[in-house]
Amino acid sequence: MLSVMDSGSLQGVDALPIQVEVNTGERGELRWVMVGLPDAAVKESQNRVFSALGNCGFTLPLSRTTINLAPGNVRKEGPMYDLPIALAIVAATQQASLAASSEFLIAGELSLSGALRPIPGAFNLALLAKKQGKRGVILPAACASSATFVDGIKVYGLRNLQECVELLRGESSLIPFKPHNLQKETPIVQDIGAIRGQRIAKRVVEIAVAGSHNLLLIGPPGCGKSMIAKCIPELMPPPTDEEWLEMLKIQSACGLEVDTVHRRRLFRSPHHNVSDAGLIGGGAIPKPGEISLAHHGVLFLDELPEFHRSVLEMLRQPLENGTVTIVRSNGKLTFPCRTLCVAAMNPCPCGYMGSRQRPCTCSQRQVQQYRSRLSGPLLDRFDLQLEMQPVDLSAFQSTNAEESSKTVRARIVEARKVQWEREHTCNAYLTAAQLEETCACSTKNLRWLQKACEQLQLSARAYHKVLRIARTIADLEKAEQIQQHHLMEAMQYRCLDRAWR
Template identity: 40%
Template sequence: MGLAQLHSRALLGLQAPDVTVEVDLANGLPSFSLVGLAEVEVREAKERVRSAISNSGLEFPSNKRITVNLAPADLPKDSGRFDLPIALGILAASGQLEWRALETFAFAGELSLSGALRAVRGALPMVLASQALQAQSLVLSDDSAGPTQAALQWVLPPGSAQEAALVPDCVVYEAKHLLDVVQYFKQIQSGTAATGAECAPPTGWSRLDAAALHTALAQPRYADMADVKGQSAARRALEIAAAGGHHLLMVGSPGAGKSMLAQRMAGLLPPMGLADALQSAAVASLNGQFDWQHWGTRPVRSPHHTASAVALVGGASPPRPGEISLAHQGILFLDELPEFPRMALEALREPLETGTIHIARAGRSAQFPARFQLAAAMNPCPCGYWGSAMRKCRCSPDQVARYQARLSGPLLDRIDLHVEVQAMPAAELMAAQAGEASAAMQARVIAAHNKALARQGYTNQGLQGQALEQFAPLQPSAQGLLQSAAASMGLSARAMHKIVRVARTIADLEPMGPADAAIESNHVAEAIQYRRALLGQDL
C-alpha cells in the first residue's frame, strides 16, 4: 500500500485554484477509480496514464486498487492537464519514485499513449495564480511573523513551458516525455544532484531561462499607417482614439478604407507594459490561442458579423472568454456593425463602460477582463452609397433610417468618436503620396498618453464623476459651446461627458500644451464634430 500527493491547478476563468492530486494504492480487486468532480476528458486520463506508463518501460501496478482523488472535491476539473501528476502519483505511490521529492513542484501536462507530453491550455494563468499565492503568503508572513509558503517550481510540456516562463521570477522546467521527468527525480532521489541547477538533466529536460526567452522574442510588428493615402480626418480620429483609449465608429461607403484603417490602429497604441502583456496573454492562453512568439503584441480581433452574443462576450460551462476578452489591451474590430445580431451588440454596452465582463452560469461564474478599444465600421445605408459623390444611392430615406436604427442609442452613446470616411476618386488616389508612418503618429500618442498618466494615472477614457471635473476643466467659452451643442443636438449626459473626454485628449495632443491645461473651445468644437458621422441623423 502507498499514498502520494502532488500539486497541480485547475482553471476557473482567470483564477487557477490549487488542486492536490492524491493517489492511493491498496490491496483488493484491481481497479482504477478517479474521483473529484472530473469532467469526461479528465476521467479518460485513466487509459492515457495506463498506456503511457506501460509504453515508457515503467511498471503500472495493475494488481492494485488505484484511487485518484482530485481535491477539493467540489471544484470542477477539465482538460488533460492532470495526466502528468496522476501518472507521477501512481509511480510514487508504487515506490518507483519518492513523492517527498515532488512536494516543491507543480505539474501539468497531457500524456500521449507513448508517454510523450503535450501542451495544455491555460499554463500562463496557472503560473500567475501560483505567483499571486506566493506573494500573498509573503505578505501574511510579514504581518504575522509566521513561516512563508515555498514557491512551487513548475514542470510543463513544450509550448506550455515557454509561455509559463514569461512570468518573472518563476522556475519552469520543460519536459518532453514522462521518462524525462522520472529520470530527473530519480537523480535527485539517488543524491546525484542536490538542486535542479546542479544535476545533469535528461535529454528532454531543461530549465527555461526567462531572461533569455524575453531577449529572444521579436519586437511587435504591426501594419503601417503609411499604406493609407489621404483620409486625413479618419487618421486624426484614429490618433485621438489611440491617445485617449476612446472607442471609434467609422461610417463610409464600401472600399473607402475603413477596414484598412482599423487594422492599423493597434500600431498607434503605446507599447504594453509587463502586467498588461501578462494579462492579455493569460486570456489568450485560456482558449489555447496564445503564441509566445507574439508576446507583447496587442491583439486585434475581428469576428464575423454572424457572431453570437456568447461568442462576443464569452460563455459556455465552465465559462470561457469571448472575443471582447481576447481583445483585452488591444483592438476589437467589428466590421459591418449593423449586421451583427441585436442581442450581441447590446451585450457590449456594459463592457464598453466597465472594462470587465462577469459571466454567470448555474453554479459557476467567472469574471474576465475586457478593456479593449472598439473600432467599428459600417456603411451609411443598405447599398452603401448614401451621401457618396462616387455613386448614386438607391435607398430611400426610410431605408436609410431603418438601417441606421439597427444601432441603438445607448450603444452609440458609448462610442466616443463617430467619423465619416469618404472614398477618394481614382485619379486622386493614384496621385496621392504615402501617408504619415505609424511611428510618427505613435510618438504623439505616447506623449499624450504619458500626460494622462502623469495627471490622473489612467487614460482619459476612464475619467468619470469628480475626476472628470477635476482633470478636464473647461474654459468658460468651451463650456458655453458644449451647452449650446447639447441643446441643439439633443445630447445625453453620457454623450456630453464623452465629448469632454475626447476634448481632454485633443488638448493633450497639443505638442506644447501642459498636462493640467484647461480645455479650450477649439478642443470642444473638434470633439463635437466626432458625434455627427451618421448621415441619417440629418434626415
Template identity: 40%
Template sequence: MSLAVLKSRALNGMDAPQVTVEVHLANGLPAFTIVGLPETEVKESKDRVRAALQNARFDFPAQRITVNLAPADLPKESGRFDLPIALGILAASGQIPADSLAGYEFAGELSLSGELRPIRGALAMTFAICQSHHATQAAFILPQANAAEAALVSDAAIYPARSLLDVCAHFAAVSEDSKLSRYRPDLQAVRPAYPDFSDVKGQLPAKRALEVAAAGGHSVLMLGPPGTGKSMLAARFPGILPAMSEQEALESAAVQSLTSGFAIERWKARPFRSPHHTASAVALVGGGSTPRPGEISLAHRGVLFLDELPEFDRKVLEVLREPMESGRIHISRAARQAEFPAAFQLIAAMNPCPCGYLGHPNGKCRCTPDLIARYQGKISGPLADRIDVQIQVGALPQSDLIRQADGEPSAAILARVEAAFARQLQRQGYANSFLNTRAIDTFCRADQRGEALLQQAMQKFSWSARAYHRVLKLARTIADLAGSELIQPPHIAEAIQYRRALAEH
C-alpha cells in the same frame, strides 16, 4: 509506500485554484477509479495514463488504484491532470522517490507514447502558483510547448519536459545531465510588428480621428461607402497605440492562454480581434458550461474590430454596453461563475445605408430616407452613446487617389500619441477614456467660451449627460495632443464634430 500526494491546478475563469492529487494503491481486484468531480476529459485519463506508463516501460500496478482530486466540490476538466496522476502511481508503487515530489506542481496531458502535450491556461496557473508560494520560489513542471508563456511570470521556476520519462529522470537524479533545466525566455528579441499607416493614401480626417482615439483610449465608429479604407485603417490602428506595460502584457497573455495558448512572438503586441458579424452573444462575451473568455476578453488591452456593425444581431451588440463601461465581464451560469477582464478598445465600421453608396461621388444610392433611418437605427441609442468618436470616411475620387503620395508612417503618429498619453499618466495616472465624473470636473474644465459652445451643441443635438462627458474627455485628449494644459474652444469644436456622423442621417 501505497499513498502519494502531488499538487496541480484547475481552471475557474482567470483563477487557478490548487488541486491536490492523491493516489492510493490497495489490494483487491485491479481497478482504476478517479473521484473528485472529474469531467469526461479527466475520466478518460485512466486509459491515457495506463498506456503511457506501459509504453514508457514502467510497471502498471495490478492493484486497486484510487485517485482523488481535492477539493471534491471543484469541477475538474481537461487533460492537465494526466502527468500528476501518472507520477502519483509511480511514486505510490515505489518506482520513483516520493519525497522528491514535494515543492513542485505539475500539469500536462499525456499521449499514449508518454509524450507531453500542451495544455490551456499555463500562464494563469503560473500566476496562481506564484501568489500561493509568496516568499518561496514556485517550481512548475509542464509540457515543453507551454514553457515560453509560463515563464513570462518572472518569479516562477519553470521546468519544461518533453515526456513522462524526462520528468521521471529528473527525480531519479541519476546524473545532472538527466535533470530538467529551468526555462528562461529571451524577451528582448521579441518586437511587435503591425501594418503601417503609410499604406493608406488620403483619408486625413479619418487618420486624425484615429490618432485622437489612440491617444485617449476612445472607441470609434467609421461610417462610409464600401472600399474607402475603413477595414484598412482599423487593421493599422494597433500600431499607433501606446506601448504595453509589463502588467498589461501579462494580463493580455494570461487571457489568451485560456484558449489555444499564447505564442511568445505576440509578447507585448496589442491583440486585434475581428469576429464575423454572424458571431453569437456567447462568442462575443464568453460563456459555456465551463466558462471561457469571448472575443471581448481576448481583445483585452487591444482592439475589438466589428466590421459591418449593423449586420450583427442587435441583441449581440447590446451585450457590449456594460463591458465598455466597466472593462470586465462577469459570466453567471447555474453551476459556475467566472469573471474575465475586457478592457478593449472598440473600432467599428459600417456603411451609411443598406446599399452602401449614400454620399458616394458616383451617385448610385437609391435608398429612401426611411430605409436609411431604419438601417442606421439598428445601432441602438445607448450603444451609440458609448462610442466616443463617430466619423465619416468618404470615398476619394479616382484622380485624387492616383495623385496621393504615401501616407504618414505609423511611427510619426505613434510619437505624438505617446507624448499625449504620457501627459495623461503624469496628470491622472490613466487614459482619458477612464475618467469618472469627479475626475472630469477636475481635469476637463473648459473656459467660458468653450463651455458655452458645448452647451449649444448639447441643446441642438439633444445629447445625454454621458455624451456631454464623453465630448469633454475627447476635448481633453485633443488638448493633450496639442500640448495644451487648458481645453480651448478649438478643442471643444473638434470633439463636437466627432459625435455627428450618425446624427446627420
C-alpha cells in the same frame, strides 16, 4: 500504496492548487475509481493514461485503484491531469521512485503513445508554483515557453512521459527552458504610413487612441475601415510591465500562443456569428471571452449590425466598466476588459449611401431597418463616429510622404502623459465630476457649445461627449484650456447625432 502529485486547476484566469492522489492495492474487485468532481474530459483520462503507461513500458496496477483530485469541491476540467495521474501511478506501484516530485507543479495532456500535448494556462500554473514556493513546473514542451515569464522558478518543458519519469528520478540531464528573451523594441508591422490619403480618418484614429475613445467607422466597402483599424494597437504606447502580465494571464488561460519575443497589444476581431460566451466570456468554469483577450488592446467589430443584438447589448456594461462579471451558481468570476473598441459598418445594406462612387439601391425602409439593429444606448458607447469616403485616386499619385506610426505614437504618448498626470486615467474614463473639473472652458466657449447643440438638437449626453473629445484634442495640442476650435473639431466627429436621430 499511496502517491501524491501537485497540480493546478484553472478557474477563470487564476490557477488553484489541486492534489492528485492515487492509491493502489485496495481490497475489492479490480477496477479504477475516479473521484473529486471531474468533468467528462477528466474521466476519459483513465483511458489515455492506461495506453500511455503501457506504451512507455510501465505495467498497470493489478488491484483496485482510487484516483482522487482534491479538494473535492472544485470542479475539474480538461485533460491537464493526465500527466500527474500517470506519474502518481508509476510511483504508487513502485515502478520508480519519484522523490523529486514534491518540488514541482505538474500538468499535461498525454497522447496514447505517452507523448505530451499542450494545455492552456502554462503561465497561470507557473504563477501558482511560485506562490507555493515550488522549485519549478513540469509542462508539455509545446506550451511551456510562456511560463518562463515567471521569475524565480525552473520551467521544464518535456516531450513525453518517460522524460518526466527520468527527471523526477533525478537521473536525467534535461535542462530547464532558458528565460524569455523579450526585446526592448517592437518593430511596427501595420504602419499607418502605408495607408494613402484618409487624412480625416487618421486624425480621428489619433484622437481615439490618445483619449482611449471607442470609435465607430461608417463607410462603403473597400474604403479601408479594417486596414486603418489594424494599425491601432501599434499606435498605442507599448504595454507596461503590469499591463503585459495582466495580458499574459488572459492569453495563457485561453490557450493562445504567447509571443515570447515582442510585447504586442492584441487586435481581436471576432466574427459576427460569435456567441455571448465567445465575446463576453462563459462556460461551466467561466473562461474569458474576446473582449477580455483584447484587454489593453483593440476589440474590432467589423460589420457591427450583423452581430446578434443580444451579444451587442451585453457589451454595453463591460465597455463602460472595463470589467466583465460572470455569475454562476457556485460563485462569480470577474475578468478585466479595458479595451479600445473599434466598430465598422456600411452606411446602408448595399453599402453605397452617400457615396460619390455608386448610387445606393436601398429603400428608406431597408436603411431604417438596418440601422435600427443598433440600439441608441449602444451607439452612445462610441465617443467618436466618423463617416469615411473612399480614398481619392489623387492620393495614390501624390509623392508626399505619409506620417509613420512611430511619429503619430509619439504625439499620443505625450497626450496620454498629460491625462495621466491630471486625473490618472484616460479622458474616455473620466467620471462626471472629473469631467466638469478638467473640461473647464471659458463662459464664451461654453455658451457657443450650448447654442450649437441646441441648433443641431443634440442630447445632454452628446454635449458631454463633445466636451470629452475636445479635451483630448486640446491635450494633443498641449493646450491647457479647451478652445473654440477644439469644440468645433470635436462636433464634426459625432455624425450619428446629426444624421441618424
